[in-house]
Amino acid sequence: MDRTWSVYLSGEIHSDWRERIETGTREAGLPAEFSAPVTDHAASDEAGTGTLGEESTPFWRDHMGAGVNAIRTQTLIRAADVVVVRFGDKYRQWNAAFDAGYAAALGKPIVTLHDPDLDHALKEVDRAAMAVADRPEQVVEILRYAITK
Amino acid sequence: MDRTWSVYLSGEIHSDWRERIETGTREAGLPAEFSAPVTDHAASDEAGTGTLGEESTPFWRDHMGAGVNAIRTQTLIRAADVVVVRFGDKYRQWNAAFDAGYAAALGKPIVTLHDPDLDHALKEVDRAAMAVADRPEQVVEILRYAITK
Amino acid sequence: MDRTWSVYLSGEIHSDWRERIETGTREAGLPAEFSAPVTDHAASDEAGTGTLGEESTPFWRDHMGAGVNAIRTQTLIRAADVVVVRFGDKYRQWNAAFDAGYAAALGKPIVTLHDPDLDHALKEVDRAAMAVADRPEQVVEILRYAITK
Amino acid sequence: MDRTWSVYLSGEIHSDWRERIETGTREAGLPAEFSAPVTDHAASDEAGTGTLGEESTPFWRDHMGAGVNAIRTQTLIRAADVVVVRFGDKYRQWNAAFDAGYAAALGKPIVTLHDPDLDHALKEVDRAAMAVADRPEQVVEILRYAITK
Amino acid sequence: MDRTWSVYLSGEIHSDWRERIETGTREAGLPAEFSAPVTDHAASDEAGTGTLGEESTPFWRDHMGAGVNAIRTQTLIRAADVVVVRFGDKYRQWNAAFDAGYAAALGKPIVTLHDPDLDHALKEVDRAAMAVADRPEQVVEILRYAITK
Amino acid sequence: MDRTWSVYLSGEIHSDWRERIETGTREAGLPAEFSAPVTDHAASDEAGTGTLGEESTPFWRDHMGAGVNAIRTQTLIRAADVVVVRFGDKYRQWNAAFDAGYAAALGKPIVTLHDPDLDHALKEVDRAAMAVADRPEQVVEILRYAITK
């Protein structure tokens, strides 16, 4: 079947894991297209004020920004065939875990990607996933298997 | 991802807000396509009699017209990624609020667009929205952020 | 079938229409129970500040209040068998139209209740309803028919 | 309406916030019943091995335990009217954020509960909530408002 | 399991098939409760005018009546575990076939009940059913089997 | 929006109503594509035996045929934006009413098409429709309005 798979790459924005997956997938010639949240941290934090205007209270500034971000992320997750969720060692990344829960309730297949030393802390999220990877190259292998083999 | 976003523009039909959003989006080069209810007020009021024939009782004439309009609006809202709902200062625009409720229950991201002096009256509708704008250009900025940044 | 029907009474909070429906239904001995939004206007406006604490910006004060109100209203609409939506001649009542749209998308049967001079303005909402009444006593008759006849 | 509300209390298991909400609700005479994950940390970690038997690999031991926990948590979240999610300052609590995402996709009203210094880190989760509280007593007030006022 | 089954009895209103099923079920001591459309033909035809008031145009009089009837029938079909649809030899009973299609799309198990000489005309409806009976007593046997054996 | 509308034409197979709608739509230059059940009566009756082989019992022959037909009709109805259902004066056409009920439960906009002398018999089906037409040309006008005006 001439099918292009849509893969949403959620989570950590401070390492090159997305590029490694996208490059590996392209090199493997797989019919996949990728989407992601805005990965420019500063731009993401200003999603609200940059579009709707100033807001002096930090809580509401974040609230506005998170709303604008959600237009993007929830639409792309709903449109995805597979959702990959990456957890790194910086920040708490609650939004990544939120995305995983959101995808799980929609019945989307999830792949988690994180170092093994996060295994215990992520056990509930991992349990909802179809695969738990610790390197981006494994995700490429999974996509290769799922899409073309 | 080569994705074209579908945006439904609900509500007020007596100002140029739709054109301003569509023009701004086109100038920004965003992959978005827009849909809307029939915005010719007279044509909309005659949606029933113009298609099905005369009806002498005003209530049923409206009923017929609203049915034909709903074929269009409910189909397009269901097919939309994002629903923008505009409230102006003329008329009660209950159909705009109805569309917002309909979109909310379907889990569609909503952006409302109205003057700040309607804030209190629209608080429930705004609460269901991911963003509250007061100028069409802000909606363009939101789409720019959500679609391409 | 020993079934108690759940009826949600949405909309106008400045006349006694809810009492007239509830009294009429009780006098008719119908197995129905009613729910509604908070109908004390001042309490409703303070739903956020009264529960979560002060907020100085009017927009966000409304936003907080509307969120707390929505916990109640969306839960009760989802739990309802029938949703009655009342439009009066004061205020714009966009939240009532929003509730109607929300109920329609969930497939709940809707009854609208309003004066005939609002017919044209409410034609889209009325079209989504199974019945359009102009007096609370008609709603009682509809419930009597739907529930027991 | 004689309705008992079901409230699921997700998240942190190392402080007395559940007791404070339950006590406050009972003292207020509200018709609410509460459910929660297993809050005994050791028991929760042994959910798999304590029911299914030994497993020597830590990853799979966690996997088994998370599966048994999910039988409980996903069933109770699906059955809940309202989901309260508590974030504390210990641990990463990704499961709490996962529960929030899961509840959001199901359309359940969410209340988050956390210290204001977590506001920025939790902005996406808070945006999906109908209310953001920082003390359990505020949650009681919200329930009082939503359920009986 | 102490479960009471809800059975909706759709279709023909001019013979005693409902009574025979209800009596047989009661005599068999089965935990089932039954619901049905209004079976008084005249009352059903006046469902609109009897509740909402006069309407001189026959089409709209029927339209009003059908709306009020649908409040009842769609609610009860949605609440049913099993839907029995009876076709007789009088009238066209398109509403019975409509109910069957409605129940099928909701995933409700359907039992049809009709004379064998209607088999060919009803083949599409029968195909959507889990059982095709020609006597009410067979429906009782099916309920006995499904509920208690 | 460059959108092609999918329209399913259910019901009567003994008059040229489908051709008239398709021709009128093409002449109007509307972006619509049409689908329908198999309209060759003999072929439809042999849908089972013609594909799966002989079956001597009439009931099961019909059952096999209706199953094969349903693969087509249910798939196309689920894929449709709008469902037009035609009732003629021959046969009972219960399958048309079944399709209407099926489409209604899926939230598809329905247009019915029949002579006014069937109004009373079809009142429940008509009530579930957004428009009731008596000539194919009216359906073309409705599509013209819904799709392009």
Add this chain to the structure above:
Amino acid sequence: MDRTWSVYLSGEIHSDWRERIETGTREAGLPAEFSAPVTDHAASDEAGTGTLGEESTPFWRDHMGAGVNAIRTQTLIRAADVVVVRFGDKYRQWNAAFDAGYAAALGKPIVTLHDPDLDHALKEVDRAAMAVADRPEQVVEILRYAITK
């Protein structure tokens, strides 16, 4: 929360595993109620002919019986909180695997129960389960954990 859990026990009907789970659960004082398919093999095979009458062709006799059985099983699976699926060493038990797939698509938590020597053959079904047990007593422990701990 005073909640009674509904547990559906699907699969093998030739050993006492249901009794062992039900007895263990009762002795543990757990608020659970159980449902199951008809477990009398002969009665199950005659579900069609015993209710609807004779049918001479084996295929259609099975078809009738399976329809009547499905009224029971699909209703009870839809009503269940948890679905336990037992695979034994006799027969192919495709209906048990079918039930598991059906429950999985509905988002019901599944527990599988079978000997370890079936692990490889059941790997896809086990993967869709939240827990894989090999003795009924483990299922009791899981229910004890999920329901009350």
Add this chain to the structure above:
Amino acid sequence: MDRTWSVYLSGEIHSDWRERIETGTREAGLPAEFSAPVTDHAASDEAGTGTLGEESTPFWRDHMGAGVNAIRTQTLIRAADVVVVRFGDKYRQWNAAFDAGYAAALGKPIVTLHDPDLDHALKEVDRAAMAVADRPEQVVEILRYAITK
């Protein structure tokens, strides 16, 4: 309608039934595209270890593999219009029956394909199907009928 049908071919991987269906469909010029699980038995068994790395315990090795396989199969079943499920005489093929149950709960039309001597064992699965074939050529005929006739 210029529609390409998506057909998922589930089940047995040790005979040439998929090729026969695909060849027959191509020769018939039907607009259908096919998808399937990975049909290389060894590759399928190594879906987990081949992508994620070694795992010494057989149960968990299968578990990993089944997860990776499910990413593919559940995505493709959800995207399919029609699901064909083949049962052969080797192995227990519980995953095929699982797929059938999964597809049934999603409302997908199912065609089963197996020798008549499996009729009794497969009666529940067959009952959920729209057609029961015993040769691949019959499936081609069904597709020809459903898609183009």
